[in-house]
Amino acid sequence: xxxxxxxxxxxxxxxxxxxxxxxxxxxxxxxxxxxxxxxxxxxxxxxxxxxxxxxxxxxxxxxxxxxxxxxxxxxxxxxxxxxxxxxxxxxxxxxxxxxxxxxxxxxxxxxxxxxxxxxxxxxxxxxxxxxxxxxxxxxxxxxxxxxxxxxxxxxxxxxxxxxxxxxxxxxxxxxxxxxxxxxxxxxxxxxxxxxxxxxxxxxxxxxxxxxxxxxxxxxxxxxxxxxxxxxxxxxxxxxxxxxxxxxxxxxxxxxxxxxxxxxxxxxxxxxxx
Ligand code: PGA
Numbered sequence: 001x002x003x004x005x006x007x008x009x010x011x012x013x014x015x016x017x018x019x020x021x022x023x024x025x026x027x028x029x030x031x032x033x034x035x036x037x038x039x040x041x042x043x044x045x046x047x048x049x050x051x052x053x054x055x056x057x058x059x060x061x062x063x064x065x066x067x068x069x070x071x072x073x074x075x076x077x078x079x080x081x082x083x084x085x086x087x088x089x090x091x092x093x094x095x096x097x098x099x100x101x102x103x104x105x106x107x108x109x110x111x112x113x114x115x116x117x118x119x120x121x122x123x124x125x126x127x128x129x130x131x132x133x134x135x136x137x138x139x140x141x142x143x144x145x146x147x148x149x150x151x152x153x154x155x156x157x158x159x160x161x162x163x164x165x166x167x168x169x170x171x172x173x174x175x176x177x178x179x180x181x182x183x184x185x186x187x188x189x190x191x192x193x194x195x196x197x198x199x200x201x202x203x204x205x206x207x208x209x210x211x212x213x214x215x216x217x218x219x220x221x222x223x224x225x226x227x228x229x230x231x232x233x234x235x236x237x238x239x240x241x242x243x244x245x246x247x248x249x250x251x252x253x254x255x256x257x258x259x260x261x262x263x264x265x266x267x268x269x270x271x272x273x
Contacts, residue, residue, distance in 0.1 A: 036065030
């Protein structure tokens with residue numbers, strides 16, 4: 001989507017809800033592993049078609065299997081990522097890069113220790129001034145828009161977040177410093193040795209940054225995502241459920257396992273694989 005189009009939506013009443021424009025493609029896979037296969041294949045085919053592709057990448061539990069498959073394909077020489085450029089969706093702030101819980105160290109562990117790319121970019125959790133860091137990251141990303149492919153997860157419970165765009169995130173939001181939703185903190189703190197150490201804030205790409213990508217794939221697995229997926233696809237398109245904004249974009253695929261797609265049996269654009 002063009003930025004100007006996104007800004008037009010921003011002038012409408014986002015709280016009441018915008019008119020959805022498209023039904024995303026919804027694919028429900030038999031197992032979580034086949035979601036991983038699909039996601040990795042889409043990323044690999046994108047790089048094969050254009051080796052200097054620009055990607056937006058997620059962190060979290062959901063994409064770990066996708067990264068394993070991309071690393072394996074790289075080892076077998078099936079894909080060469082050396083010219084690709086990547087941007088991550090988000091990073092906690094404050095967060096030392098070397099901390100095991102940082103998304104910088106997640107990305108090293110899962111991808112960049114094994115595969116080299118032309119450049120990988122993650123908001124700097126160590127930046128002394130997070131607002132200035134958001135501005136720097138926005139400028140950098142804007143130089144590479146429109147991104148070829150954005151791969152996303154969705155937040156837990158009723159958050160419906162994309163990146164760390166929690167409830168209330170406007171459609172025209174850009175890179176910024178945000179407070180995390182209590183549900184996000186409760187869920188993500190389980191990954192910290194000391195759950196109290198989770199930062200309450202983060203740097204995230206905005207909804208408008210995500211919507212400018214040419215193609216978007218949202219991955220979700222497990223029952224804890226079923227409510228949010230259903231809300232995003234069937235509820236109002238509004239900042240109450242940031243993932244619902246994906247229904248303004250013409251080229252979106254929701255790739256789900258059966259648990260995440262539990263409520264979508266009769267959804268019109270669902271196919272099963
Ligand atoms: P998860 O996180 O993959 O760990 O569920 C996704 C998200 O919060 O966006």
